[in-house]
Amino acid sequence: MFDELSIVSPKRNKRLQTGWEGFFPYYAGFPELFANEILKSAGLAEGAKILDPWNGSGTTTYAADRLGFSSVGLDLNPVMVIVARARLLAPSEADHLRPLAATILSQARAAQGTLDPEDRLLAWLAPETARFVRAIEKNIRRSLVGSLTKSADGIHLDRISGTAATLYVALFGMCRRLVAPYRSSNPTWLRCPKPQEQKVAVSMASIASWFAANVRGMTRALVALQETADGGESFSKSCTSILRANTTSVSLDPESVDFVLTSPPYCTRIDYTAATRVELAVLAPLLATDAKSLGQQMIGSTQVPGHTIAVSEEWGETCGKFLEALRSHHSKASSGYYYRTHLDYFDKMSCSLARVSKALKPGGSAVLVVQDSYYKNLHNDLPVMMAEMAANHGLTLGRRDDFHLRSMSDVHPGRKTYDRPKGANESVLCFSKH
Ligand SMILES: C[S@@+](CC[C@H](N)C(=O)[O-])C[C@H]1O[C@@H](n2cnc3c(N)ncnc32)[C@H](O)[C@@H]1O
Structure with missing residues (x-):
């Protein structure tokens, strides 16, 4: 079903970050070319609505806008909402x-x-x-x-x-x-x-x-x-909303979206707000939340959740086994801090996927870019876990393309102590909703 989809590498490439894309180089973003190819080849009807629930620097909403599709981009970080909004300036x-x-x-x-x-x-x-x-x-x-x-x-x-x-x-x-x-x-x-x-x-x-x-x-x-061929005309034809929202609690119209293109927050113990600390300081007079509580709400937060979280069957078998291995790992803080922050990640991710799936029309598709990583010597096989979790929320995996890349997980503790492959695997997962 996804045979026609043109999937190029989702890896960020500095050379491709020219023009508008270069003004706020976001380490977590995928390239415009990747989003553009997918949306162009997805066979979307005129008037189709696209959603990126983790829109970051707004690559999906920008590409959708230029192609004349309506789109909605969500992100919890106010800095990224401003960046995505700016990218749409006519x-x-x-x-x-x-x-x-x-x-x-x-x-x-x-x-x-x-x-x-x-x-x-x-x-x-x-x-x-x-x-x-x-x-x-x-x-x-x-x-x-x-x-x-x-x-x-x-x-x-x-x-x-x-x-x-x-x-x-x-x-x-x-x-x-x-x-x-x-x-x-x-x-x-x-x-x-x-x-x-x-x-x-x-x-x-x-x-x-x-x-x-x-x-x-x-x-x-x-x-x-x-000065490009269409003179930027598509900007005025499409309808794009950039919203500041938390995907674990956002309310989206059921069965309103034709296509989801996104890369969910990684599970690599990266605080997404830390990279934008100075921008958050610039925006502080405009915001009601402080950086710490924003960090806590993020998927992938490095802060221990304030409530107890139980492992859920909805997260899938691979996730359950990984969490059990992490909890019983001999290294310091594995059964405490690291176990609890990982529970927080999967809990928020499952809640969010349920909402995203509900928003998709039956027959709609979702393309997710997901990266694996290592916790010490344990393989956090996020692509497999996401596929199992998505299946429990009504999404069937139809295609998976893998790309190898040098990873940020290389900079995390444990790299030197544990024998594990260098780099990471970035997978493009294509789902359809029954
Ligand atoms: C991997 S990045 C997406 C990058 C995007 N594809 C781009 O091209 O720039 C994941 C995004 O998810 C956002 N995020 C993390 N937790 C969130 C939540 N609970 N609700 C909404 N967005 C969240 C982060 O701020 C981050 O910008």
């Missing part, structure tokens, strides 16, 4: 970006105001640097975030305009550059400076020129899009 808006950025910069220079001593940017930045970055952010918020977007419990990120989102992404890029000394080769992690370390101090002129350069680059990428 090329016709390119003209406004540079003058807007210039106005925002001159307003920020003229009136920097005082900085809240609790401002989260102070974790990395010296006070004067943080004050100017915050002044830019305040001016984006004042000029572009309207009253419809604001509410008592924070900002309705779903209603943020494409222009505001784009300027926030330019600011994120500038902040990433500022905190570069605190990044390591591990793309999933940004550390805070130690008390004896100096915080980043950069002149206002450099900050302004980095921000302006990002906006210029984004404008150029949008203009290039406008």
